[in-house]
Amino acid sequence: xxxxxxxxxxxxxxxxxxxxxxxxxxxxxxxxxxxxxxxxxxxxxxxxxxxxxxxxxxxxxxxxxxxxxxxxxxxxxxxxxxxxxxxxxxxxxxxxxxxxxxxxxxxxxxxxxxxxxxxxxxxxxxxxxxxxxxxxxxxxxxxxxxxxxxxxxxxxxxxxxxxxxxxxxxxxxxxxxxxxxxxxxxxxxxxxxxxxxxxxxxxxxxxxxxxxxxxxxxxxxxxxxxxxxxxxxxxxxxxxxxxxxxxxxxxxxxxxxxxxxxxxxxxxxxxxxxxxxxxxxxxxxxxxxxxxxxxxxxxxxxxxxxxxxxxxxxxxxxxxxxxxxxxxxxxxxxxxxxxxxxxxxxxxxxxxxxxxxxxxxxxxxxxxxxxxxxxxxxxxxxxxxxxxxxxxxxxxxxxxxxxxxxxxxxxxxxxxxxxxxxxxxxxxxxxxxxxxxxxxxxxxxxxxxxxxxxxxxxxxxxxxxxxxxxxxxxxxxxxxxxxxxxxxxxxxxxxxxxxxxxxxxxxxxxxxxxxxxxxxxxxxxxxxxxxxxxxxxxxxxxxxxxxxxxxxxxxxxxxxxxxxxxxxxxxxxxxxxxxxxxxxxxxxxxxxxxxxxxxxxxxxxxxxxxxxxxxxxxxxxxxxxxxxxxxxxxxxxxxxxxxxxxxxxxxx
Ligand SMILES: *Cc1c(COP(=O)(O)O)cnc(C)c1O
Numbered sequence: 001x002x003x004x005x006x007x008x009x010x011x012x013x014x015x016x017x018x019x020x021x022x023x024x025x026x027x028x029x030x031x032x033x034x035x036x037x038x039x040x041x042x043x044x045x046x047x048x049x050x051x052x053x054x055x056x057x058x059x060x061x062x063x064x065x066x067x068x069x070x071x072x073x074x075x076x077x078x079x080x081x082x083x084x085x086x087x088x089x090x091x092x093x094x095x096x097x098x099x100x101x102x103x104x105x106x107x108x109x110x111x112x113x114x115x116x117x118x119x120x121x122x123x124x125x126x127x128x129x130x131x132x133x134x135x136x137x138x139x140x141x142x143x144x145x146x147x148x149x150x151x152x153x154x155x156x157x158x159x160x161x162x163x164x165x166x167x168x169x170x171x172x173x174x175x176x177x178x179x180x181x182x183x184x185x186x187x188x189x190x191x192x193x194x195x196x197x198x199x200x201x202x203x204x205x206x207x208x209x210x211x212x213x214x215x216x217x218x219x220x221x222x223x224x225x226x227x228x229x230x231x232x233x234x235x236x237x238x239x240x241x242x243x244x245x246x247x248x249x250x251x252x253x254x255x256x257x258x259x260x261x262x263x264x265x266x267x268x269x270x271x272x273x274x275x276x277x278x279x280x281x282x283x284x285x286x287x288x289x290x291x292x293x294x295x296x297x298x299x300x301x302x303x304x305x306x307x308x309x310x311x312x313x314x315x316x317x318x319x320x321x322x323x324x325x326x327x328x329x330x331x332x333x334x335x336x337x338x339x340x341x342x343x344x345x346x347x348x349x350x351x352x353x354x355x356x357x358x359x360x361x362x363x364x365x366x367x368x369x370x371x372x373x374x375x376x377x378x379x380x381x382x383x384x385x386x387x388x389x390x391x392x393x394x395x396x397x398x399x400x401x402x403x404x405x406x407x408x409x410x411x412x413x414x415x416x417x418x419x420x421x422x423x424x425x426x427x428x429x430x431x432x433x434x435x436x437x438x439x440x441x442x443x444x445x446x447x448x449x450x451x452x453x454x455x456x457x458x459x460x461x462x463x464x465x466x467x468x469x470x471x472x473x474x475x476x477x478x479x480x481x482x483x484x485x486x487x488x489x490x491x492x493x494x495x496x497x498x499x500x501x502x503x504x505x506x507x508x509x510x511x512x513x514x515x516x517x518x519x520x521x522x523x524x525x526x527x528x529x530x531x532x533x534x535x536x537x538x539x540x541x542x543x544x545x546x547x548x549x550x551x552x553x554x555x556x557x558x559x560x561x562x563x564x565x566x567x568x569x570x571x572x573x574x575x576x577x578x579x580x581x582x583x584x585x586x587x588x589x590x591x592x593x594x595x596x597x598x599x600x601x602x603x604x605x606x607x608x609x610x611x612x613x614x615x616x617x618x619x620x621x622x623x624x625x626x627x628x629x630x631x632x633x634x635x636x637x638x639x640x641x642x643x644x645x646x647x648x649x650x651x652x
Contacts, residue, residue: 024506032507032538033498034528037314042088042363043553049504051551053366055087057095061579066501068584069368069549072575077589078645079549080369080479081573082560084127086587088364090134096308096356097138099327103335110339111349113331116141116165118306119149121357121557126576126588131360132156141187143167143355147174154181163353164188165303167217167238167265175200179212189301191215191265193238198248202255214252215263215303216245218288222268222280239266242288249295261297263353264289267305270358274318275325275333278307282334286341293347303353304334310362312494312554313528321494321528327359358557365556367572368500369479370650371548374511374541376473377444385442390435392422396442400449408450412464415446447471472536473511477550478648480569481515481522485552486562489521494528500549502540510536513550516648517567547650570598570646596642606642613638 026045030036035043041057050066072081100113117131119142131140141162144150146169153164154177164186166178175197178188190212192198198214205212219239240248252258268281282304293299308330309323318324325333334352342349385397396418403411422439425431431439447467454460454468487493497513512535515522526533542548563571570593578585596606617631626634 024504026504028506029503033496033503034314034530035496035498037316038311038496038528038554039314042085042091045503047504049502051498051500051503053085053088055085055091055577055579057088057091059091061087063577063579063584065366065368065551066549068577069500072586075586075589077573077575078647078649080367080484080647081575081592082365082367082484084365084556084574084576085579086126086130086134086364086576087579089127089130089360092360092363093131093134093138093140095327096331096354096360097140099331100335100352100354102328103331106332107335107339109335109349111351113352113354114139114141114163115354115356116143116163117360118143118145118355118357119152120145120561122361123149123152123561124574124590125152126590127361127364128152128156132159135159135162139163141165147171147177150174150177154184154186157186160185161187163301165215165263165265165353165355166190167193169194170197170200172200172204175212176204176208179204179208179210182210182212187213189213189215189263191217191263191303192240192248193217195240195244195247198251202251202257205257205260206255211257212260213262214257214260215265215301216240216248216261216292217265217267218242218245218285220266220268220281220284220288222284223277245288245292249292249297253296258296259298261292262299263301263303264292264299264350265303265305267355268307270306271309271320271323272307273309273320273323275323275329278325278330279333279337282337283341286338289338289350290341290345290347294345299347300350301353302338302350303355306355306357308354308356308359310358310554310557312496313530313533314496315530319532321533361557362554363556365560365574367479367484367552367555367559369477369484369550369552371542371550372476372478372648372650374473374475374509376509377448377471383438385438389438390422390425390431392418392425392431393435393439393442396422396439396446400442400446403446403449403453405453408453409461409464411446412450412467415443419443468510469535471510473509473539474514475511475539475550477513477515478650479515479572480517480563480566480647481524482517482519482566483563483569484572485524485555485559486564487559488524490562492526494526494533495555496528496553497524497537497550498553499540500551502548505540507538507540509539509541511539512536516569519566522566565598565601568595568598568602568646570594572647573645593646594643595646598646599642609642610635610639 030045042054044052046052050064052062053065054062096115119128136159139159139162141164142153142157143165144153145167150166157164166188175190178190181188190201192214201212201214217239219236219241252261266285272278289302311323312321315322339349385394399411399414419439422431422436426436451471454464481489485495513524525535527537573592574590575586576588578587613635617626617635620626621631
């Protein structure tokens with residue numbers, strides 16, 4: 001190396017100059033994360049730049065979610081955790097009942113509304129207990145879709161006159177239990193979903209001497225839409241075709257039980273995004289209802305099933321993650337349609353029943369998790385090319401210097417070409433490892449310099465979109481997607497995800513979220529957007545020693561119970577919070593799984609495991625490869641781990 005080369009100052013690349021941004025406001029964050037769209041009236045952002053929860057909606061009282069998380073951490077409750085707001089649950093129930101009662105008044109509907117909650121949506125005891133409690137003023141009932149769910153519903157539902165709808169596959173035991181429970185004053189209604197069930201009901205009636213109340217689930221020809229389109233129609237898993245319903249009527253009539261048939265049920269599928277699907281279904285079902293009434297059945301209830309959607313992306317469209325109607329539109333359409341059909345046919349208007357799960361349970365829970373670290377493209381230590389550097393490096397350096405608004409696209413392609421040439425040179429032995437490193441760093445520096453230019457462009461050409469994706473960060477989050485948001489993995493469901501704090505600060509990174517599992521599917525790579533979805537989430541860069549909390553919202557339905565133990569990450573902690581005049585009250589802490597718990601689910605005995613380690617330490621002691629104190633330390637930490645949370649504990 002000559003004298004000349006060393007005299008060239010090692011000029012570090014100045015950090016990329018981003019144009020002086022106008023100060024970032026709360027409103028900018030609101031628009032970016034679309035919180036008004038999906039969160040109203042429960043979630044918003046306060047002046048401190050924190051997400052705020054208003055569990056009673058617009059009726060006052062709110063909590064700073066960031067401070068709540070800090071408060072829970074001080075109580076030694078570890079992240080990740082689910083916070084359930086029972087006030088939100090109560091509010092959802094009141095809203096649903098309010099919408100039906102308003103529709104009933106508006107259309108002068110001669111009947112009433114009596115909803116039930118499908119237990120399958122979230123079977124946790126505290127939640128079902130709360131639901132039953134909050135539902136009392138509305139005589140709100142429960143829907144069971146299996147034998148274990150029936151056992152829950154029978155024990156918990158004590159509200160006089162509330163309905164207990166019995167759906168799902170049934171055997172003799174299921175039907176007998178349901179029918180006998182009428183002796184306890186329970187309003188069980190056995191909904192026939194398979195043809196064979198009618199004979200089981202008749203037999204149970206004859207043996208027990210209890211008169212059942214039964215319903216039929218119809219396979220409508222009205223088509224569903226989207227993910228659950230096949231819940232109806234001829235190929236549907238559940239329900240009876242019209243000829244089968246006619247057969248049921250004849251069977252019941254033949255044993256003098258036709259008066260037991262009192263309910264018509266249908267379910268077009270979950271998360272119905274388009275109101276027209278609901279209208280079509282209710283129109284067809286209303287006609288079936290009046291025909292059943294005319295055929296001599298003692299019809300009293302029309303059960304419209306679930307399907308009432310949740311606006312996950314806040315776009316108010318018929319996109320699968322949204323819905324183009326609100327709860328009031330839903331109630332209005334049902335009430336108006338049934339009223340008209342019954343009036344025309346001169347049939348008494350039924351009690352309207354709905355089985356909304358998602359619409360009731362989604363909002364009440366928030367999943368909170370922290371970020372463990374990020375992967376970012378290394379551009380820090382980049383230095384200018386020197387005359388001693390290989391030509392290819394000097395070319396890259398020149399390209400870097402040339403980048404500006406007018407030529408960035410051309411420069412980008414040059415940079416790619418030079419980088420590829422550098423790799424070829426390396427492969428043929430003409431470039432050292434440190435020279436290759438320099439080439440790659442200069443390439444990334446070019447990308448880094450182009451990125452802010454792109455962000456100002458209205459239209460980003462496809463080839464440069466790849467650059468944006470390549471420059472994206474990966475945020476490693478303390479969570480298992482498989483345990484806490486299984487639908488995101490299984491059916492690409494979208495949930496709103498956003499930081500809980502720093503919302504008065506411009507997020508300067510874009511990234512995806514990777515979970516703790518060793519599975520490459522364990523990640524979030526689709527995020528809500530006004531149109532369609534976006535593949536990167538705007539995030540803040542981490543500050544050393546400061547936690548960064550993210551929230552996944554609207555996940556209170558289905559996610560918890562469908563979660564699985566991939567990589568043996570267990571149930572997360574769950575906390576039940578009630579709003580009080582002075583703040584909040586931690587009603588309940590449901591501890592998540594410990595490592596010992598999850599190991600026992602897969603049949604490992606903790607004593608055996610500890611014993612195995614103990615024996616191994618004894619052998620190592622004999623061999624002299626471990627000291628007594630080391631062996632004790634290992635054994636103790638092994639034992640203590642069994643009682644610890646399966647997620648990572650972050651010491652900040
Ligand atoms: C799943 C299910 C529901 C709940 O549907 P949501 O869309 O969550 O409201 C209601 N009824 C039946 C029969 C179901 O299978």
